[in-house]
Each structure stands twice: as structure tokens, then as C-alpha cells.
Amino acid sequence: MKKYTTNDFDRDFPDNDSCLEWLKNQKYPKGIFCQKCQRVTNHYRIHGRPCYSCEFCGTHVYPMAGTIFEDTKFSHLRLWFKAIAYMAVTRCGISSRQLSRDLGVTVKTGWRMWTEIRKALAEGNAIKFLGxxxxxxxxxxxxxxxxxxxxxxxxxxxxxxxxxxxxxxxxxxxxxxxxxxxxxxxxxxxxxxxxxxxxxxxxxxxxxxxxxxxxxxxxxxxxxxxxxxxxxxxxxxxxxxxxxxxxxxxxxTAHHLQGYVDEYSFRYNHRKDEQPMFETMLEKVARYSS
Ligand SMILES: [Zn+2]
Missing domain, CATH: 3.30.420 (Nucleotidyltransferase; domain 5)
Structure with missing residues (x-):
């Protein structure tokens, strides 16, 4: 598995705008389907706001909506991406307190990010095993x-x-x-x-x-x-x-063990992936609808 360094992160995600752009491309790989125009149309970014506008009818689309970033200020989007990068960097994961320290946020904020990210990673656990x-x-x-x-x-x-x-x-x-x-x-x-x-x-x-x-x-x-x-x-x-x-x-504690086991299982299930764990986790989080 390829390593993903802090330099890689700073290059790929220098600011909140680049994180939003990535999220948009991830959610709409074939372009944004405008509900009003009933087709895929060109969308341009509304400066200073976390949304894109249909070139024809002006309908706004918010890529953060429906994701775990939905209730987050746009100015914190990169911080969430960074949280995922920190959680992905070690083989065994980090505690929420460690995450708070690494990000320089309060214990409460760190806990929320950590919990939401894990929730997204656990999605898909309903698919039954076979063979x-x-x-x-x-x-x-x-x-x-x-x-x-x-x-x-x-x-x-x-x-x-x-x-x-x-x-x-x-x-x-x-x-x-x-x-x-x-x-x-x-x-x-x-x-x-x-x-x-x-x-x-x-x-x-x-x-x-x-x-x-x-x-x-x-x-x-x-x-x-x-x-x-x-x-x-x-x-x-x-x-x-x-x-x-x-x-x-x-x-x-027993109460937190399930979340831990889910995060660990996610790593285990992707241990042979070619791409860095950070990219795998980020993609999974983006696909998850909260
Ligand atoms: Zn439109």
C-alpha cells in the first residue's frame, strides 16, 4: 500500500476550496445532474460559498449536504479531511483524544469528528458473507x-x-x-x-x-x-x-468496542489495496449519506 504523507495532503488539499472541489467530483463523477433542467449541466463555483450553480437555471448544489460534513462550517472542511488523514496514517488508528490534540481542537469537537468518520467507515456492514x-x-x-x-x-x-x-x-x-x-x-x-x-x-x-x-x-x-x-x-x-x-x-469499554472493531475491520478489509488508506477512507466517507 502506498504511503500518504503530510506533503501529499498539503499538495492535494491546500485549502477548503480544494476539499470542496474534490468532494463535488467524488459525488458527481459524471457531472452534476440539475433537477430543474433534468440533465447534466455545467456548474460553476459560487465564490465564498460551499456551493455550485447551474450555468443555465442558477439552481444551487451543496456537495457537503447529505454527508457527514453537512453540519460543519465550510471553513472547517479541510480540518475534517485532515482528521481522516490522521486516522488513516497509523495501522492501528488513533484515539479521539489524540485526534483532538493533533488537530488542535477541543476534546468535544475531536470526539464528534472521530465518531462521525467511524460511522461512515462502518457503512455497508449489512452485506452478508459467503463462500x-x-x-x-x-x-x-x-x-x-x-x-x-x-x-x-x-x-x-x-x-x-x-x-x-x-x-x-x-x-x-x-x-x-x-x-x-x-x-x-x-x-x-x-x-x-x-x-x-x-x-x-x-x-x-x-x-x-x-x-x-x-x-x-x-x-x-x-x-x-x-x-x-x-x-x-x-x-x-x-x-x-x-x-x-x-x-x-x-x-x-464495551460501549466503544464496536466502533473500534468496525474501524479495525475496515482497515483489515482494505489492507491489500494499492491506494493509500487515506484515499480509501476519504472515498468511503464521501459516499456515506448521513
Ligand atoms: Zn439547471
Whole structure:
């Protein structure tokens, strides 16, 4: 993945106008369709205002409308772009307090930007997984982080779903009971999928529910039963996620964990992209309608 430096940022986005221009081009790659003229027309920028005007009828179009920048002053648009650049620059992300410090804004403003950007990154999580899908649960948080163990106190359960050679998603769940895990899997995985899990009994009903269910018997020290029956991908996802949380936070509350897992999953899902993470994140944020 290409690096994106602060020099790149200053070159591409020297001011608020260039950010607005980028946003307009991103939202309307084939030109702006004028509702009144009922066709794509030339639009020119209204000087000093965050809008473009139809050359024929004068109807105004505001590219920031309907995006996470909608309630933001135009004079802060570049600051938001910068926030995305800061959030994209590290492998493990940054905390909202760190973001506030880096941008020189109040904790409250930093928190709002951080939350909105993450919300935009999490969009699209409704698309179900298919093919070979590994499912596993883990415990995150509490004092002894990173340790696997069922029934651990003060820890939050996360259900991980990873498509082999594909996407990953983590879902914060209240417990590891079948009545919790099965519906969460059904909400995220297509019935045609082959689902690989360990031998936790909560997963037993997966085949009754129509999944092609393959079990890896971890508890008998059998890590690979035969050929492709393993959960190595989701375990790799866990170890990277936990390392990343340890690198960023001293403590993640259960309440904030979902947002963190979503941001992490986004990075994981785009880890092999050619273009810099900043561009991927910026494009995603621009596509998101608030
Ligand atoms: Zn028009």
C-alpha cells in the first residue's frame, strides 16, 4: 500500500476550496445532474460559498449536504479531511483524544469528528458473507487483555466472522450462548456458506439452521482436522485486532468496542489495496449519506 504523507495532503488539499472541489467530483463523477433542467449541466463555483450553480437555471448544489460534513462550517472542511488523514496514517488508528490534540481542537469537537468518520467507515456492514467463512468468539477488554478464556469477567465478547480471502467483521455480543451467537451469524452470513467454527456447543445448531457447518476440535488439541477445516484466518484477525487495541488504548469499554472493531475491520478489509488508506477512507466517507 502506498504511503500518504503530510506533503501529499498539503499538495492535494491546500485549502477548503480544494476539499470542496474534490468532494463535488467524488459525488458527481459524471457531472452534476440539475433537477430543474433534468440533465447534466455545467456548474460553476459560487465564490465564498460551499456551493455550485447551474450555468443555465442558477439552481444551487451543496456537495457537503447529505454527508457527514453537512453540519460543519465550510471553513472547517479541510480540518475534517485532515482528521481522516490522521486516522488513516497509523495501522492501528488513533484515539479521539489524540485526534483532538493533533488537530488542535477541543476534546468535544475531536470526539464528534472521530465518531462521525467511524460511522461512515462502518457503512455497508449489512452485506452478508459467503463462500468459506470462519466464525469464532473471543474476549476483549478487562485487565488481562488478549487472553483467551471462556467465562472471563469484565471482558466483552466479540463474535468474529472472516471470509477466507475476503472481508472480516466483528460483532460485540452480550454472551456466547447459542441464542445469541446463532442469530448474529444468520444476520451476517448467507445460508449457502460453509461455516468453520471450533467445538463450542453454541455453534452446534448451525447445521440445523441450514449452514454447511464444519467443526475444528480445538479442545482436544487438534488444530487442523483435515485440509481446509481450520479457523486460522479468524484467529489471525483476532491477534492483529488485539495487538492494535493494545497499541492504541489502555482500556476499551464495551460501549466503544464496536466502533473500534468496525474501524479495525475496515482497515483489515482494505489492507491489500494499492491506494493509500487515506484515499480509501476519504472515498468511503464521501459516499456515506448521513
Ligand atoms: Zn439547471
Amino acid at each position: 468459506h467463512v470462519e466464525v469464532d468468539e473471543t474476549y476483549i477488554g478487562g485487565k488481562a487483555r488478549g487472553k483467551r478464556g471462556r467465562g472471563s469477567e469484565n471482558k466483552t465478547v466479540v463474535l468474529g466472522i472472516v471470509e477466507r480471502k475476503g472481508r472480516a467483521r466483528g460483532i460485540v455480543v452480550p454472551d456466547i450462548k447459542a441464542k445469541t451467537l446463532i442469530p448474529a451469524i444468520e444476520a451476517n452470513v448467507l445460508k449457502d456458506a460453509i461455516v468453520y467454527t471450533d467445538d463450542l456447543h453454541s455453534y452446534d445448531k448451525l447445521s440445523n439452521r441450514g449452514f454447511n457447518h464444519k467443526v475444528v476440535e480445538h479442545s482436544q488439541n487438534v488444530y487442523v482436522v483435515a485440509g481446509d477445516i481450520h479457523t486460522n484466518c479468524v484467529e489471525g484477525f483476532w491477534s492483529q485486532l488485539k495487538r492494535s487495541i493494545d497499541g492504541t488504548y489502555h482500556h476499551v
